[in-house]
Amino acid sequence: MPLPPPLDDPAKDREWKPLSADARQKYECSLDDTCAVNIPQPKTPEEEDALVGKFLAGLDKLFTKENNWTFLQPLLLTMEYCARCNTCSDACHIFEASGRNELYRPAFRSEILRRLYFKFVRRGGVVSAWQHGDIDLNWPLVARLIELAYRCNICRRCAQTCPIGADNGLVAHELRKLFSQEMGIAAKELHDSGSMLQLKVGSSTGMNAVVVKDNIEFIDEDTTEKTGIQVQTPWDVEGADVLLIHNAGEILAWPENPGAFALILTAAGIKWTLSSELAGYDSINYGLWYDDAQLARVAVKHAEAARKLKVKKIVLGECGHAHKALSVIADRVLSGDLNIPRESSMTLLRDIVMSGRIQLDPSRNDFPVTLHDPCNMVRLMGVVEPQREIVRKICPRFREMEPHGVDNYCCGGGSGFAIMSGNNFPDWRFHVSGRKKLEQILNAFSDCLDPSIPKYICAPCSNCKGQFRDLLAYYGLWENHRILYGGLVELIVNAMVNVKPGFIEWEWR
Amino acid sequence: MTSLLYGIIYACALVFAAGCILRALRYARMPLHLRWELYPVPHEAPERAAHGGSYFEQLDWWTQPRDSNFLGEIVAMLAEIVLLKGVWAHNRKLWFRSFPFHFGLYLLAATAGLLALSALLNLVAPTAMPGSFGVGLHYLYAFTGVLGVVLAIAGAAGLLFRRLTDSEVKVYTTPGDVFNLLAFVVTLGLLGAGYLLRPSTLSLRGIAEGILRFDTALEIPGLLAAGLVMAALLAAYIPMTQMSHFIGKYFTYHSVRWDDRPNLRDGALERKVAECVRYRPTWSAAHIGADGSKTWADIATTNPAQQVKK
Numbered sequence: 001m002p003l004p005p006p007l008d009d010p011a012k013d014r015e016w017k018p019l020s021a022d023a024r025q026k027y028e029c030s031l032d033d034t035c036a037v038n039i040p041q042p043k044t045p046e047e048e049d050a051l052v053g054k055f056l057a058g059l060d061k062l063f064t065k066e067n068n069w070t071f072l073q074p075l076l077l078t079m080e081y082c083a084r085c086n087t088c089s090d091a092c093h094i095f096e097a098s099g100r101n102e103l104y105r106p107a108f109r110s111e112i113l114r115r116l117y118f119k120f121v122r123r124g125g126v127v128s129a130w131q132h133g134d135i136d137l138n139w140p141l142v143a144r145l146i147e148l149a150y151r152c153n154i155c156r157r158c159a160q161t162c163p164i165g166a167d168n169g170l171v172a173h174e175l176r177k178l179f180s181q182e183m184g185i186a187a188k189e190l191h192d193s194g195s196m197l198q199l200k201v202g203s204s205t206g207m208n209a210v211v212v213k214d215n216i217e218f219i220d221e222d223t224t225e226k227t228g229i230q231v232q233t234p235w236d237v238e239g240a241d242v243l244l245i246h247n248a249g250e251i252l253a254w255p256e257n258p259g260a261f262a263l264i265l266t267a268a269g270i271k272w273t274l275s276s277e278l279a280g281y282d283s284i285n286y287g288l289w290y291d292d293a294q295l296a297r298v299a300v301k302h303a304e305a306a307r308k309l310k311v312k313k314i315v316l317g318e319c320g321h322a323h324k325a326l327s328v329i330a331d332r333v334l335s336g337d338l339n340i341p342r343e344s345s346m347t348l349l350r351d352i353v354m355s356g357r358i359q360l361d362p363s364r365n366d367f368p369v370t371l372h373d374p375c376n377m378v379r380l381m382g383v384v385e386p387q388r389e390i391v392r393k394i395c396p397r398f399r400e401m402e403p404h405g406v407d408n409y410c411c412g413g414g415s416g417f418a419i420m421s422g423n424n425f426p427d428w429r430f431h432v433s434g435r436k437k438l439e440q441i442l443n444a445f446s447d448c449l450d451p452s453i454p455k456y457i458c459a460p461c462s463n464c465k466g467q468f469r470d471l472l473a474y475y476g477l478w479e480n481h482r483i484l485y486g487g488l489v490e491l492i493v494n495a496m497v498n499v500k501p502g503f504i505e506w507e508w509r
Numbered sequence: 510m511t512s513l514l515y516g517i518i519y520a521c522a523l524v525f526a527a528g529c530i531l532r533a534l535r536y537a538r539m540p541l542h543l544r545w546e547l548y549p550v551p552h553e554a555p556e557r558a559a560h561g562g563s564y565f566e567q568l569d570w571w572t573q574p575r576d577s578n579f580l581g582e583i584v585a586m587l588a589e590i591v592l593l594k595g596v597w598a599h600n601r602k603l604w605f606r607s608f609p610f611h612f613g614l615y616l617l618a619a620t621a622g623l624l625a626l627s628a629l630l631n632l633v634a635p636t637a638m639p640g641s642f643g644v645g646l647h648y649l650y651a652f653t654g655v656l657g658v659v660l661a662i663a664g665a666a667g668l669l670f671r672r673l674t675d676s677e678v679k680v681y682t683t684p685g686d687v688f689n690l691l692a693f694v695v696t697l698g699l700l701g702a703g704y705l706l707r708p709s710t711l712s713l714r715g716i717a718e719g720i721l722r723f724d725t726a727l728e729i730p731g732l733l734a735a736g737l738v739m740a741a742l743l744a745a746y747i748p749m750t751q752m753s754h755f756i757g758k759y760f761t762y763h764s765v766r767w768d769d770r771p772n773l774r775d776g777a778l779e780r781k782v783a784e785c786v787r788y789r790p791t792w793s794a795a796h797i798g799a800d801g802s803k804t805w806a807d808i809a810t811t812n813p814a815q816q817v818k819k
Contacts, residue, residue: 165761382563
């Protein structure tokens with residue numbers, strides 16, 4: 001897919017780093033030009049048969065209420081009602097950016113699962129094959145399907161356009177679930193270094209409670225010095241109105257974000273707290289993308305932290321998938337005294353900004369700003385306007401990307417890709433899954449690409465920021481065109497009149 | 510032979526009805542699933558539905574009364590069902606084939622309903638029929654019938670042509686897909702031809718009355734009879750295939766895409782979830798810890814990372 005200026009010369013596009021021969025030899029890499037899951041190649045035909053047997057056992061379980069009450073109805077409807085009209089295809093940024101590579105057509109993956117469903121779960125024979133299509137099952141198919149499940153951002157743009165309501169994003173989700181919950185196969189960044197690490201020490205960053213408190217203390221000091229406003233983050237305050245839970249990645253990678261939150265909430269007179277309970281200070285929930293049990297476990301930990309402190313509500317910091325996981329998907333998992341109200345920080349911040357509780361000077365944000373919509377906030381949760389009301393108020397040179405809101409495009413880092421950097425997977429993220437978003441950014445700033453004009457992508461989501469960090473660095477867009485990225489709270493603090501000017505430091509990080 | 514024709518029509522009507530009901534019941538009886546909605550949700554308050562917003566945009570949303578925009582939902586449904594709005598927006602080329610096909614079928618369903626009404630009225634109130642009402646009814650079902658057949662055949666043929674010639678669609682097309690569309694083309698063709706070539710003494714209302722009264726004295730010409738048999742068999746076949754998406758779509762939209770019901774404390778959803786978390790899964794991966802005896806609730810409150818540590 002061609003890009004607009006200044007990346008419109010295909011000859012100047014960066015070349016893919018090829019997949020190493022070592023990786024190709026050790027892992028199942030026959031799907032395409034990259035490898036996300038690193039499945040070791042079986043050594044014998046018997047091993048292959050055993051794996052196929054496990055896959056079939058998992059496939060059966062996926063369609064039983066005992067094993068999959070969580071998504072059985074939506075999955076069955078998708079299996080039984082696809083009209084194979086391909087309306088979904090044109091909505092998919094991955095399919096488009098790949099140059100319409102058939103592997104990445106949303107319906108391709110679903111069609112494989114559908115045929116497997118009718119043949120092996122419904123035990124269909126000749127008539128079923130005639131009606132639904134036939135398929136041969138073997139280890140190469142299963143191995144490729146594992147990888148293919150990790151070539152979808154689960155942004156559900158395809159589902160939004162399906163006239164019947166079939167959901168190809170759900171299919172990728174369910175396949176990942178089958179592989180994880182039955183075969184113990186998942187991208188290590190999501191499982192071993194993700195949800196398991198979070199459940200072990202408290203955060204997927206590896207920070208335990210002592211370390212995170214230490215880091216926040218440092219951030220408070222730094223914020224106080226930078227802004228001239230005394231900031232001290234409260235911990236474990238019983239009876240607070242708000243338990244704020246950040247994506248802990250912010251604390252390590254973008255400390256100005258939790259610092260800005262602390263300053264805003266304190267200045268607005270909100271009675272708030274962080275929690276030092278296990279997982280209580282890290283809103284991430286990677287199980288959302290690949291494993292229902294892990295999703296539920298982490299959601300329960302988040303709610304338990306809130307219950308212990310007897311807070312009135314949980315507020316999710318700037319993290320899209322955390323928003324969706326705790327507010328929407330896990331909503332029905334949290335019952336009784338774990339059913340504590342959950343709110344988006346976008347909503348709370350809008351209330352603070354529009355109420356006048358903090359004094360703001362938009363001229364401090366007099367630079368081009370565009371807003372990236374995290375899929376999990378907009379299309380999958382309906383939080384669209386609050387962040388826009390804020391940006392319109394405090395950013396005089398705000399311009400939208402097109403399309404935006406519930407029609408947004410994924411940053412390309414969704415469903416965990418932003419934290420997956422093994423092999424040459426980042427190249428796939430930049431050249432394929434992130435390409436449409438890159439086009440949108442360049443179009444949004446087409447009138448001000450000159451490097452003398454610093455520009456800001458407001459991205460109120462940690463994983464999206466991770467993708468932008470890598471994407472902008474890859475294409476030299478900070479170096480050559482001064483395109484920076486950051487969260488929403490940084491813009492708010494930057495505009496606060498009682499804060500020393502220059503909270504947003506135009507430096508790369 | 511007329512008895513056989515009537516028998517086939519009634520049996521197939523029964524199979525169609527039973528098939529649709531069974532299919533709907535199957536989906537309706539599935540357990541409550543986790544929320545998986547997709548915005549925009551049309552029953553949201555109009556000021557939020559306009560941009561695809563949800564009640565999460567309200568501060569302390571759980572303290573606010575739930576807005577219910579039933580009219581918004583009805584308008585969205587009608588636009589989708591009658592005009593195929595989604596296809597118009599996202600796949601214009603397909604819309605020019607799919608819309609006439611579906612609208613033609615709606616007109617034919619209306620024709621069947623009007624014929625049944627006309628036949629019933631003629632049986633119970635025969636004096637009303639020669640008057641303006643009866644004549645008006647006659648012209649109405651004649652119009653809907655002819656237009657319906659023309660649109661549906663054109664649409665079905667267009668869809669079939671696309672399936673067979675568009676390289677991106679062809680690769681996903683199964684023999685069943687081709688058969689389904691061909692069946693419509695052939696059935697509607699037979700019905701249309703049979704209607705045009707019928708004896709002038711045989712009216713559509715007369716056939717409808719004959720079916721209702723099981724009038725074995727009525728002689729129906731072979732071509733028309735073949736069309737009626739094909740239509741009956743096709744109707745019976747529909748619930749067994751994805752052509753019954755008029756059923757599935759109710760659930761994909763109302764039970765999934767538009768199901769944004771929050772789980773409130775002590776509410777009905779909590780009671781349903783309580784049933785589901787008692788299920789005993791059997792997933793095999795070690796970190797799940799499912800052995801068929803533990804419930805979902807047990808598994809969700811177990812920490813596999815801490816257990817390994819122990």
